[in-house]
Amino acid sequence: MERQEASALVPVLEEQELRLTLGQFTHDDAWRLGGLLRELAVRRRAPVAVTVLRGPQRLFHCALPGSSADNDEWLARKCRVVERYAESSYLVGTRFRAKGTTFEESARLDPARYAAHGGAFPLRVRGVGVIGAVAASGLRQADDHALVVAALERFAG
Template identity: 90%
Template sequence: MTGRQEALALVPVLEEQEHRLTLGRFTHEDAWRLGGLLRELSLERQAPVAITILRGPQRLFHCALPGSSTDNDEWLARKCRVVERYAESSYLVGTRFRAKGTTFEESSRLAPDRYAAHGGAFPLRVDGVGVIGAAAVSGLRQAEDHALVVTALERLIA
């Protein structure tokens, strides 16, 4: 299977996750709970990640675990800008470009030092409101960063 074929197969999976992981609300307390879940999952996996949760431009939670660096903070900002611009996960946006046979960097016409369509930033979508922010992880391979956020959101919603 080619990279393009893999991307074509992955797009509906990522779309389903975003549809399924819509929240009924999102408060400061929810941000703290989600951040704590992400931190716990990361510590269990000994993942050297940085974590951030944004509502609009306000950072409600941030945590840097051992092994992460300021580079991870920059990746978080770039991935979250993709969520803000496209109202979709950074992984889905990058995968859509790959499914078209190109890359985000080649075809988006956005500055790569400001935007990164790599997995790890997931939209916080509230029923009847839309995307109000993002939860993001940086430090692992993009599919693993994305999966970590999905797992935490699934637990938050459960």
């Protein structure tokens, strides 16, 4: 992604995060959101692993055919970015690219533990802030991100 393209994408990603702020988020909501995400992935025949976290606790996880243990590691790395920055992993990586650099070059974080690639999205509760993350791994980063956003839109709608 070129710097200009990244700069144009940042406000789109910021708007998604504002729009997809939730009124509440319970353990039952995690199961429902995870199920929606799995359902969308199955329909698209997407070989992904998905997870829903509330703080450090994994409330939902599944791996679809074609995914691997490597996807679980990507989920963990992307969710650490959400936890640290309180923004989607795609937005964080895109902001670095808009500045003409990369997350790996400039964040000063261990790339074995953090990945600012698309696919992890903050679970933000109105009046509370970020309480967790929902994530997918197995597709191109823009597609992982879009899959998660589609599930959140259905969940919030």
